[in-house]
Amino acid sequence: MKANYHTHTRWCKHGTGEIEDYIEEAIRNGLQEIAITEHVPHKDNLDLRRIQWEEFLNYDHALNQAIECYAGRIHVIKGFECEYYQEELEAYRMFREKYGYQLLILGQHRSGENREIDNFAEKGVYEMEVYANEICRGIETRMFDFVAHPDLALQGYSRGWDSKCEYIMRMIFEKCEEYQIPVEVNANALRDKRAYPSEEAFQISKEYRLQYLINSDAHNPEDLCGTAIQEAEAFAKKLGITVLETL
Template identity: 55%
Template sequence: MIANYHTHTRWCRHATGEIEDYIQEAVRKGLRAVAITEHVPHSQNFDPRRMQWEEFPAYNAELDRLIEKYQDQIHVIKGFECEYYPFSLENYKMFRDQYGYKLLILGHHTNKDRTADNFARKGEAEMKQYADEVIEGLRTGLFTFLAHPDVPFCGYTGSADFALEQMGRIFAVCEELGIPVEINANGYRDKRAYPDRRVWELSRQYKLTWLINSDAHEVAHLCDEAGVGGTEAFARELGIPVTEWFDW
């Protein structure tokens, strides 16, 4: 790994470590770039396990200070991980255009109406809804890449063939729009239902750009062998040509 484009810190409220701890670890491990990508704050503050709206000014000031401090050692990128919430798209644009959060990750953990958790138990209707909403989000043109597209395999009880059909719909749009897809090392590290081997075998049928990200929530996980190294081996085994560097 020479760059990690998906990193969380204590500011997201369910990770540990200061922003500077992650930057210093990235420098120690010889990374050329690291993106700090907290879950985007919302003015409604509807999730206590995410950064709160009023915390953003202090967070942004700290991140800007550290970008300047380490500018001669590593490229630090400002980003946010976002669900596809139509009611929040203007705020996403505001963070991008006014504050420089140019890397907006689509990580669709909850459906767009905030009525269902995509980690929860689900059947075919929920799997299709997830695919429909991810595709709708991708077509907004706001998002830089798609994180853990196979996250709804957590708790899925329906037909595997149906689920793979929905993943194929997503990959077809990623191919059409040239949007990279992430194989997520945090899921691999924690032995979750993703990355799902069947999904990534399927992905090879499409002309995609693949990347591996740590999705670190602890400093020690930024470039770890158990997570990142294991995911890299997983991709090699499947013959997936992972891209390591992007000009973001």
């Protein structure tokens, strides 16, 4: 493991550990670079379990300080994990251009016109299709650097893997191929034994010319380089997937 591009901290309110704790853990494990990618703040603060809009400047200051403190020891990238919400794109652009958040990753946790669909919850075909559509529209903006847990919507689909799942995953992989945007094998979900990463989904992904990344999606410093990373590596190896070591 040379890098991790999907990392949370206590700032999202459902994680633990300071920014510095993750950076130190990365250094201890010999990583060359780490991206700190908190859940992006949204102007409407609809989600309380993330940095609130008014907290952004404090967070940005803390992140800049941490980066300065470890300069020369490890490359720390400023990033955000972002949902594709049309009304937030302007803010994402501002984070990138004005504040130097270079790595924006696409992670669609909630969907629907009013974000009424929780993509982790029980769902049917309709919700999976809405998810896939939003991921595709998000990719088309070319604002995002890779797709976090592309198969997230399989979570909560009670019928298990079927032709509908295949259909939505093909939609997503086809778009990723077209826009040459890497897809993630998410170690956090392996840690939590979720329905993703899905072997069936990643099996069909091999029919597309794709690039893959393994990321910890750590919400706890110990998980940054923990055993779930080895599990994700074994998952990729079993499927014959070659993973990028760095972006």
